[in-house]
Amino acid sequence: MSINSADVIIIGGAVMGSSTACQLAQRDDFSGRIIVIEADPAYGICASARSAASIRQQFSSAINIEISLFGIEYLRTIGDRLEANGDKPVIDLHEGGYLFLATPDKLDILETNHTLQTGLGADIRLFDQNGLKARFPWLETSDLAAGCHGVTGEGWFDGYALMQAFRRKARSLSVEYISARATTIxxxxxxxxxxxxxxxxxxxxxxxxxAGASGGAEISRQAGFDVPVHSRKRFVFTFECRDKLADFPLLIDPNGTYxxxxxxxxxxxxxxxxxNDPDSDDFDVDHSLFExxxxxxxxxxxxxxxxxxPGKAWAGHYDMNLFDHNALVGAVPGIDGYYMALGFSGHGLQQSPAVGRGLSELIATGAYQTLDLSPLGPERLTRRKPIIERNVV
Known part of the structure; x- marks a missing residue:
């Protein structure tokens, strides 16, 4: 094999590309050469470094719940899974839970979602209005009917550390990283x-x-498969509060503010x-949104x-799948040797362990083994079969 050839080339070396490369290289049944191409080797503008870095099972579709159930177990044991050269990574996982709040008009949706989530094994507790006030005394509940809180298995972590852990492990297994942009395929x-x-x-x-928001759609177009994945800007604002509020979760207001x-x-x-959500490639912050x-x-x-x-604020970009706001994962039908993991719409960090595992299985064996990710297959675009996910945050 000449030096300019590889068995597998992955375009995009942030959390999704590095997870895929790492878990493929970890397989006993794969011994090929893997190259990862990353246009931003300092990872200064990638979504992995600029997101709120959280994980939840409070989705309304089974596949997203199952992906995050796998993900939380992976994150809990990441020190052993991704130890490289004697160094065990630490990602500061804090299982503080999500708290989704519902007004009376949305109570049926919350209850339906809760039944699905707990039926699949998620540790989610449903509170009525009085229960919310007793559990979270700092919360204004007068307009609420109920809320669901992730008792365990949900929370937040250091997303940049997770990405680097995948990358270090991949490199320790002889995965090669090239600092460049893929321009033409x-x-x-x-x-x-x-x-x-x-x-x-x-x-x-x-x-x-x-390749995510910074070129994933264009790479796919060149490969022969158009995808409705767009770069959409999101802001993260910080602030300090004088009062100390005990056991504060990741709170989702009924209007979507978190x-x-x-x-x-x-x-x-x-x-x-x-x-008010146009395509964007700049990092300017609109402070009026906070105010x-x-x-x-x-x-x-x-x-x-x-x-x-108020404190500092920053902007980042989601690779937003405008078809149904869910990821496009797997082999692309009719184009041999072409796989994708795009359009995560803000869920990429928490889904990276399962998606990297699934793609590695698909490439090495031709089938999913650990978790069937076929509901996320890109063929649903041509079939016009969206995944209905009500809990898009």
Whole structure:
């Protein structure tokens, strides 16, 4: 095999690409050469480094719940799973739980979701209004009917540390990382050709698109499969609160605003309305969103948040799948040797252990073994069969 050839090339070396590379290299039944191409080797602008880094089972679709059930077990044991050269990674996993709140008009949705979640093994507790007030005394509950809290298995962690743990383990297993941008891909016969921004050209039999918001859709278009994946900007704001609030979870207000502890303070955000959510590639922060929408919501829901001190804020980009806001994962039908993991719509970090595992199985054996990810298959685009996920945050 010449130096410019590999068995598998993965475009995108953040958490999804590195998880896939790592878990493929860990397999006893795969011994091929793996190359990961990463345009941002400092990982300064990737979604993995700029998100709220959390994990939950409170979804409304079975596949997303099952993915996160796998994910939490993986994160709990990451020190042993991803130990590299005697170094056990630490990601500061804190299982503080999500708390989804519902007004009376949304109570049936909350109860239906709770039944599905607990039926699949998630440790989620349903509280009525009185129960919420007793469990979370700092919470304003007068307009609420109920809430669901993840007792265990949900919370937040260091997303950048998770990404680096996958990367270090992959490199320890001889996965090669190239700092460049994949500019053009073509296929001739059974071989893929990948032209890089530094002038090199690589070839492979298997191409995996994990390029995310910064090029995933364009790479897929060149491969021959258009995807409705767009780069959408999200903001994270920080603040300090004078009062200490015990056992604060990751709180989701009925209007979608979220807040969770981070160090001695809090981080928060909200997704904009569709009509105010254009494609974006800049990192400018709209501070009016915090002042006019987020803070008033939080102060009404948690009265202690009326007196806060705002801190820094930053922006990042989701690879948003506008078809159904769920990931596109697996082999692309009709295009041999082409796989994708795109369109995570903000759920990439928590889904990276399961998706990396699934893609590694699919590439090495032709089938899923640990968890069947076929409901996320990209063929649902051509079949016009969206996954209905009500808990999009």
């Amino acid at each position: 073509t296929k001739t016969g059974t071989s893929w050709s990948v032209e890089l921004s530094d002038g090199r050209t690589l070839s492979c039999g298997v191409l995996v698109n994990c 807040v969770r502890p981070e160090g001695s303070g809090y981080i928060c955000g909200v997704s904009p309305a569709d009509e 006019e929408t987020i803070w008033p919501t939080l102060a009404a829901r948690v009265p202690a948040f009326e007196a806060i001190r």
